Amino acid sequence: MKTSNIYLHDIPLEEARNRFHKAISAAGLGGILGEEQIPLQDAAGQKTSRAVWAQLSSPHYHAAAMDGFAIRAQDTEGASDRDPAVLNRIQYVDTGDPMPAWADAVIPVELVENLDSGDLLDSRSIHVRLSLPPWKHVRPMGEDMVATQLVLPANHILRPVDLGAIAGSGHHEVWVIRKPRVAIIPTGTELVPVGARAQAGEIIEYNSLVLAAQVEIWGGTATRYPIVEDRLETIQQQTAEAARIHDLVLVNAGSSAGSEDFTAEVVSNLGTLLVHGIAVRPGHPVILGMLERAKTDGSTGAEQIPVIGIPGYPVSAALTGEIFVEPLLALWTGRKGIQRPVVEAVLTRKVHSSPGDDEYLRVTAGKVGERIVAAPLARGAGVISSLVRSDGIVHIPAGVQGIQSGEKVQVELYCSPEDLEKTLVVLGSHDLTIDLIAQELALMGFKLSSGNLGSLGGLIALRRGEAHFAGSHLMDPESGEYNLSYIRRYLPDTPVVLVNLVTRQQGLILQSGNPEGIHSLEDIARPDITYVNRQRGAGTRVLLDYHLEQLRIDPAAIKGYAQEEYTHLTVAAAVASNRAHCGLGIRAAADALNLDFLPLYQERYDLVFPRTHFESVLIQPVLEILENPLFRNSVAAMPGYDVEHMGEIIAELG
Numbered sequence: 001m002k003t004s005n006i007y008l009h010d011i012p013l014e015e016a017r018n019r020f021h022k023a024i025s026a027a028g029l030g031g032i033l034g035e036e037q038i039p040l041q042d043a044a045g046q047k048t049s050r051a052v053w054a055q056l057s058s059p060h061y062h063a064a065a066m067d068g069f070a071i072r073a074q075d076t077e078g079a080s081d082r083d084p085a086v087l088n089r090i091q092y093v094d095t096g097d098p099m100p101a102w103a104d105a106v107i108p109v110e111l112v113e114n115l116d117s118g119d120l121l122d123s124r125s126i127h128v129r130l131s132l133p134p135w136k137h138v139r140p141m142g143e144d145m146v147a148t149q150l151v152l153p154a155n156h157i158l159r160p161v162d163l164g165a166i167a168g169s170g171h172h173e174v175w176v177i178r179k180p181r182v183a184i185i186p187t188g189t190e191l192v193p194v195g196a197r198a199q200a201g202e203i204i205e206y207n208s209l210v211l212a213a214q215v216e217i218w219g220g221t222a223t224r225y226p227i228v229e230d231r232l233e234t235i236q237q238q239t240a241e242a243a244r245i246h247d248l249v250l251v252n253a254g255s256s257a258g259s260e261d262f263t264a265e266v267v268s269n270l271g272t273l274l275v276h277g278i279a280v281r282p283g284h285p286v287i288l289g290m291l292e293r294a295k296t297d298g299s300t301g302a303e304q305i306p307v308i309g310i311p312g313y314p315v316s317a318a319l320t321g322e323i324f325v326e327p328l329l330a331l332w333t334g335r336k337g338i339q340r341p342v343v344e345a346v347l348t349r350k351v352h353s354s355p356g357d358d359e360y361l362r363v364t365a366g367k368v369g370e371r372i373v374a375a376p377l378a379r380g381a382g383v384i385s386s387l388v389r390s391d392g393i394v395h396i397p398a399g400v401q402g403i404q405s406g407e408k409v410q411v412e413l414y415c416s417p418e419d420l421e422k423t424l425v426v427l428g429s430h431d432l433t434i435d436l437i438a439q440e441l442a443l444m445g446f447k448l449s450s451g452n453l454g455s456l457g458g459l460i461a462l463r464r465g466e467a468h469f470a471g472s473h474l475m476d477p478e479s480g481e482y483n484l485s486y487i488r489r490y491l492p493d494t495p496v497v498l499v500n501l502v503t504r505q506q507g508l509i510l511q512s513g514n515p516e517g518i519h520s521l522e523d524i525a526r527p528d529i530t531y532v533n534r535q536r537g538a539g540t541r542v543l544l545d546y547h548l549e550q551l552r553i554d555p556a557a558i559k560g561y562a563q564e565e566y567t568h569l570t571v572a573a574a575v576a577s578n579r580a581h582c583g584l585g586i587r588a589a590a591d592a593l594n595l596d597f598l599p600l601y602q603e604r605y606d607l608v609f610p611r612t613h614f615e616s617v618l619i620q621p622v623l624e625i626l627e628n629p630l631f632r633n634s635v636a637a638m639p640g641y642d643v644e645h646m647g648e649i650i651a652e653l654g
Contacts, residue, residue, distance in 0.1 A: 010279040012398060013323075013358045019274045020288045020306070020324070024331075027290060027304040032334045033247055034178045040163045046176035047334055048158065052151040056170030058144040064093040066137040069112060069126060070103035073134040084113065084127045092121050099138060106137035145169050155334060180220040180332045182325075183242035183249045184208045187263070188312065189230045191253075207252050207317045211310070214321045219333040220248075232262045239266050243291040243305055248328065251287075253312030263287050263309035271304065279357045279398060282316040283323070285309075318387055319360055340392075343420070345374035345411045347394075348427065348451065348466045352402040362390040364449040365411055366423035366468075369612070373425060373466045374411050375451040391415055391423075391449065406464065423447045424618060428458020428470035429539050430567040431605055432588050433502055433635050440625045446618075452566045455483075456537035459490040459608065468613045469622070471501070473539035473605040477546045482604040487653055495611035495654035499626070499647065502605050505640035506543060509568075509575050509585045510596040516581050521600060524582060525553050531560040532571050532580035540568070543601065544584050569593075587640030599640075606650060623647065 011019075024030060035049035064070065069090045079085035091100050099106075113127040145151060151169045152162055158174070166174055191205040198204050205227055212222035223246065228238050235251070242249045251263045267273045267289035275288040287309025292302045306328065310320045330337040345365055353359045363374040374394065377386040392411040396403065403409060413420075422445065426434060430452045438448035453461060458470030476485040487496055510518055516529060524531045534541040548555060555561045560580055565571045568589035574580045576593045590597035613619050625631050626647035636643045 010277040010284065010356075011275060013278055013280045016275045016278045016286070016288060017324075023272070023274055023290050023304075024306055024328070027306075029247075029304075029306070029332070031331065032177050033180055033332050035175050036178045037173050037175050039173055040167055040171070043158050043163060043174050043176060044160055046158050046174075046179075048152055048154050048156045048174065049177045050175040051154045052166055052169070052171065052174060054145045054147050054149045054151050054169035056168075057142040057147045058168045059139050059141060060147075062099040062141050063139040064095055064097045064099060064106050064137070065139045066106050066108045067094050068106045068108040068137065069093070069123075070100050071105055071107055071128075071132070072103060073105040073132050073136065076105075076107070076128050076131045079128050079131050081129050084129045086125055086127055088125045090123065090126055092123065104134045104138065105132045107132060108137065157335075177334050180248060180329055181223065181246045182215045182220045182329075183223050183225060183246040184211050184215070184252065185225045185228060185235070185238055185242060185249065186252045187228045187230060187235055188253050191227045193227065207310070207312065207314055210314065210318055211250055211252065211321055211325075214318070214325065215329065218326050218329040218338075219335065220329045230262065232265060235262050236266045236269055239291070239307070240270055240293075243270065243293045243307070247305055247332070248325070249291060249305065249307045250310055250325070251307065252310045252317060267291070267307055267309065271307070276309075280319075280323070281354065281357045281359045282313065283311055283319045283360075284316070284357070285311050286320055286324070288324070315362075315387060340412045340414065341417050342410050342412050343372050343392075343417055344408055345372040346466065347403050347405060347407050347409050348373055348375045348461060348464075349453070350402065350405040351376050351396075353396045353400055355399055355401045358398050359396040361394040361396055362386045363392055363394055363411060364389055364425075364451065365391040365413070365420055366425035366447075366449045367420045368425055368468055369465055371465065372411070372420060374409060375425070375427065375449065375466075389449075391420075419447065422618075423449050424469075424622065425449045425451075425467045426458075426469050426471060426607075427451045427453050427461040427467040428472055428608070429455040429605070430569075431471055431501070431504070432568070432586070432592075432638065433605075433641070434471060436631065436634060437622065437625055440628075440631060441621055444621050446621055454535055454538035454566075455542070456486070456490070459486060462496075462608060462610055463491055463494060468619060469607050469609045471605065472608050473504075473603050474542055475539070475546060475603065477549070483606050483608065484651060484653070487608060491608075491610075491654070493654070495652075497609045497611055497614040497652050498650040499607045499609065499623075500604060500645040500650050501607050501626070502635060502646060503602055503642040503644070504605055505587045505599050506540065506584060506601045506603050507587060507590075507597055507599040508582045509572050509590040510582050510598060511575055511578070512595055514596045514598075518582055518598065520598075521547055522551060522553065525557045527559065529559065529582065530563075530580045531558050532563050532565055532574040532583035533561055534571065534584070535564045535566055538566075539603075539605075540584050543603065547601075588638045591639045597640075602642075604650075611652075611654070 070093045075087050076085050151165055186205050186208045190203050192198055192202045208224045212224050215222040228235050264276050271291040273289045278286045289307045290304040291307045295303050310317050327337050362377045365374045392413040394409045441448050455472040455474045461467045462470050472483045474483050474486045568585040571583040571585045572589040572593045587597050632643045635641050
């Protein structure tokens with residue numbers, strides 16, 4: 001049994017792949033795992049392992065193709081409107097009935113005249129005014145398939161219609177490539193199952209849900225085990241049990257080097273530890289190994305199956321599935337690995353990357369004018385919302401320290417390129433109303449891709465042609481007017497239409513009950529108060545700095561002034577979690593987290609449209625939403641919002 005302790009001695013991604021695949025091949029697992037015969041009702045989407053040959057002709061008898069009378073075609077020879085034929089040798093048949101041995105055609109009932117009986121079944125003669133060729137309106141035996149004929153080849157993915165063909169050829173089961181059986185073992189004393197009410201220090205366990213869904217979509221059968229507490233003996237026992245009846249074991253969490261991280265030791269105890277730490281982000285503390293188990297065929301000796309220790313952070317877990325689990329399941333099910341469409345895009349924001357790691361950067365994407373733009377999403381390994389919002393992924397190879405704003409990148413899409421044609425890109429200031437617009441657009445068949453860059457960042461993005469519109473609430477300190485002077489300064493050569501979205505209330509978001517007794521903006525400079533700020537360039541930050549100057553308060557005197565968040569909700573979360581006593585934001589964010597709110601200012605929040613986009617078909621749904629009374633009422637119901645001027649054109653510049 002070979003064991004090596006190589007954690008945090010990160011190896012390159014390709015080397016890790018090669019070690020893993022070499023061990024898998026050596027274990028005899030370098031191809032499909034076998035076959036199984038399954039009922040047809042369970043076979044859709046499976047791949048045939050053997051050719052399907054017809055056991056039965058279809059139809060397996062000469063069948064009537066119409067409701068009417070079975071006849072001999074020769075008896076209608078010469079029949080016409082002037083000289084109808086009188087047929088005495090007839091038999092009534094319904095569609096699908098077997099033909100009498102003497103008959104070779106069917107005359108549809110609607111073409112029959114002068115029945116000698118009112119009851120079709122009792123008729124002994126009919127008049128026919130047309131001549132029929134042999135086998136007219138008859139399905140001869142074997143018209144569809146003939147016994148012994150090839151119905152479907154091996155290596156064919158079964159569609160719903162294929163199941164009908166197999167059944168029609170006399171089979172009720174089909175041989176298919178066996179689905180890999182994958183065990184998923186979530187570990188962590190702090191974990192609670194989905195549906196439980198998580199307390200402080202407890203984490204809802206959903207990684208196994210995501211991993212199981214990935215496995216099923218990629219052609220495997222997933223078994224989710226109950227949560228296992230952080231005890232070496234317990235994890236080892238569960239892993240050994242899972243290895244006994246599965247083809248692959250995924251142990252989620254416990255792959256790092258903390259006091260309760262046991263996965264590497266478990267793999268070493270039960271088999272061979274191949275890799276512990278890969279130079280890839282997110283996903284760095286990945287474990288790859290092989291587990292030993294008694295041979296499943298009953299013979300003496302041991303066989304090996306692969307095990308992957310998957311990091312506990314959700315983004316790392318999902319990415320590890322894409323990098324290691326999907327290719328392995330593709331190998332075992334005899335299909336090509338997933339080939340996603342790749343498009344060239346312009347990156348909207350500079351990103352830094354560790355030069356020693358391969359990085360997989362998740363982005364949102366949309367087509368603005370003739371270019372596709374890609375906006376980087378939050379990069380934390382625990383930010384599962386980045387998985388939900390992501391339209392694609394950008395691979396930053398090891399050795400590259402970052403990508404500049406405006407640089408071209410290759411985006412591997414999770415959607416189709418056609419979806420980008422119906423994606424609207426909005427960058428700039430954050431507002432809860434933007435999320436409501438996104439929901440309305442989704443109901444209309446469009447997608448809204450948003451990025452929180454701050455008001456100034458949104459205007460700069462418009463200048464660079466990276467968005468269809470931007471949200472802005474920048475107050476001019478000299479005039480008190482909103483947005484106009486900034487648009488003239490940052491978009492001097494771009495014709496712009498400025499449309500009001502809302503007027504909203506800004507103020508201090510306070511801890512519930514206001515235990516610190518904060519009653520004015522001046523109080524944030526008190527030495528016992530910790531403040532949380534918005535990022536530089538955000539309209540809320542501009543508003544704060546303006547009023548600090550009016551009050552002659554030095555920002556350096558504010559504890560936490562340099563602590564920045566990118567949305568009103570994250571400011572509220574910082575206050576709710578006691579990271580700060582207060583922060584400037586909108587009332588709706590305070591109410592969302594049951595916090596107190598000290599109203600201070602009314603501000604105008606506008607949407608900035610370059611005229612080229614404002615007049616395009618793509619923007620019309622947004623303008624329709626702003627005129628919709630139901631939408632306006634839903635926004636007005638949010639605390640601190642006024643929609644009196646929603647949708648009004650404030651100014652047209654340029």
